[in-house]
Each structure stands twice: as structure tokens, then as C-alpha cells.
Amino acid sequence: xxxxxxxxxxxxxxxxxxxxxxxxxxxxxxxxxxxxxxxxxxxxxxxxxxxxxxxxxxxxxxxxxxxxxxxxxxxxxxxxxxxxxxxxxxxxxxxxxxxxxxxxxxxxxxxxxxxxxxxxxxxxxxxxxxxxxxxxxxxxxxxxxxxxxxxxxxxxxxxxxxxxxxxxxxxxxxxxxxxxxxxxxxxxxxxxxxxxxxxxxxxxxxxxxxxxxxxxxxxxxxxxxxxxxxxxxxxxxxxxxxxxxxxxxxxxxxxxxxxxxxxxxxxxxxxxxxxxxxxxxxxxxxxxxxxxxxxxxxxxxxxxxxxxxxxxxxxxxxxxxxxxxxxxxxx
Numbered sequence: 001x002x003x004x005x006x007x008x009x010x011x012x013x014x015x016x017x018x019x020x021x022x023x024x025x026x027x028x029x030x031x032x033x034x035x036x037x038x039x040x041x042x043x044x045x046x047x048x049x050x051x052x053x054x055x056x057x058x059x060x061x062x063x064x065x066x067x068x069x070x071x072x073x074x075x076x077x078x079x080x081x082x083x084x085x086x087x088x089x090x091x092x093x094x095x096x097x098x099x100x101x102x103x104x105x106x107x108x109x110x111x112x113x114x115x116x117x118x119x120x121x122x123x124x125x126x127x128x129x130x131x132x133x134x135x136x137x138x139x140x141x142x143x144x145x146x147x148x149x150x151x152x153x154x155x156x157x158x159x160x161x162x163x164x165x166x167x168x169x170x171x172x173x174x175x176x177x178x179x180x181x182x183x184x185x186x187x188x189x190x191x192x193x194x195x196x197x198x199x200x201x202x203x204x205x206x207x208x209x210x211x212x213x214x215x216x217x218x219x220x221x222x223x224x225x226x227x228x229x230x231x232x233x234x235x236x237x238x239x240x241x242x243x244x245x246x247x248x249x250x251x252x253x254x255x256x257x258x259x260x261x262x263x264x265x266x267x268x269x270x271x272x273x274x275x276x277x278x279x280x281x282x283x284x285x286x287x288x289x290x291x292x293x294x295x296x297x298x299x300x301x302x303x304x305x306x307x308x309x310x311x312x313x314x315x316x317x318x319x320x321x322x323x324x325x326x327x328x329x330x331x
Contacts, residue, residue, distance in 0.1 A: 050329040065124030086140035096131025102155040112160035134176040185288035244269040
């Protein structure tokens, strides 16, 4: 049932195991579903808002997973080119429990716990009893963490009783209880704001993990210069003169030294600036409240003025042009 531009709400439907398997494998390519109880049933409500999807699911015991690295993409072509974009999933446990595994880690989610996992790497979710959970399916680009930072916090439970989880968990519980209200531009804006909260919670969790327990095996601790440089870049994306040289001058270090600090994180200064600008443009193009702005004006707000360059770089990063991406979301 389509309710407004860019929004689809599906009513609750009861499925047996065969029907549920068909629904899951159609929505999430490459997923395997196994281990149901004899009397397995599942009910789900689905809301599709732009490039974000929410699933409120009541299911019997079963296991789902994806064993193949890099094969999970959105269940529909991206931008008409048949190419997927990297996707992430947030799982909030509301009833029952779940064992989530990814990146050589496992965590048990109990009511009031949430965790993140990515469709780019193998994962599994085991539901040993009847359960209810909210799954939010959204582009990887919404998470402004480097790949190594993201990999350090997947399959890690965030409790609604601790830290910023006290803010995030009630927020997503409210979303699950009010899916019918998430319609049109205001619903999309609310979802995006909620995911911004999630990013803040995950970044806080990553920082606590990094400074509390030290870097993970194989991970290089971030230097103070690197952290200051990243902060400066993120707050000055609109500056058309932003460059390795301008960042180095601001931090009173040589360009050579600045490059060395980024190289420790397997990054270059220029690639980080480019990635953050494209991510900001990608985010603004998905915002229904900015639908009246041109692609060029949005790009310019983030320091990029060459329309041809923006289109080429955006297509390389996300697999479709800025206009195709916006058209797909708001058609």
C-alpha cells in the first residue's frame, strides 16, 4: 500500500515457514533461512521510506544468515543499473532473544538491546524462541565511520540501560510502535534524525572501546593530529579551498607529517575530504526537506562546484548519478 511519495507501508501478514523464507530471500538477496519449529509462523510490518526500510517482525524460532562476503544488497536495482550499494542493518530486540554473529564476534540481544551489522560481510542471527525485533535497513553511507571503525563495533550489543543507549533504544522502540505514522517527508526526516542518533551512539561506543580497551588487534591507535585533522575537515567541508595544505597549516604541522598520520590509518587526506563531501551530498539528496534544492546547490554547500566532477565522483562511489539517486528515492 503506497501512502505518499517515497513511502510504502505494508499491512501485517501472517506467514508459514515457506512463505517467510520467500519474503526474506526476496527482500535480502543471498539470505538463508533454516531451523524452524514445526509450528513456525511469522508476522511482519514493513515501511519503505526513501532508501531506508523498517521491518517490525514477530517470528517463531529460526536462523537467518548470509555466508557469502559482499553479496547482500538491497532487494531491488539501484538507480536502474542493477547495482547494489553497501547496506547496514540495525536490529533492536523487543521480545525474546537473538544471537548475532559477525566479524568473529557474537553477542546476545535481549529486550532493550540493539546492535549493528553490515550486509558486506557474512553474518548470522539465531532466534531460539518466539521473538519480536525491529530491523532498520539503510545505506552504509549513513554511518560516518571508517571501515575499520565500523568493523570494530558490529555484533556488539548496545544496551538501553547504559550510556547513550538510554536515548537510542526508546527512540527506536517508539518507531516500531508507530510505523503507520511514518509517512511522507516528515516520516523520512524523522527516520534520518533517528539514524543520526544511532551514528552518535555508535561513534561514542567506538571511542569508548578504543580508549577504554586500547586498539583491537591489528588496529593502529589514532594520533591526536589525526583526530584534530578529521574534526577540522568535517567542520570545513563547505570551504572550497579545503586541502591537505590548508589542514596542515591549521594544525601547525607539515603536509608531509599530516600525510603520515593519515597513512597510519590507511587513508590519504585528499581521499578523506572527498569521501566526506560525497557522503554529505548523498545525505542531503535523500532529505525530502531539501527536494527543492538543485544538485548543484547542494554540492556547492559542501565545497564542490564542478557539476561534471560531482556526477562522476558520485557515480563511482554509489553506483548511480546524483539525479538518478534522488529520482529513485522520491519517485
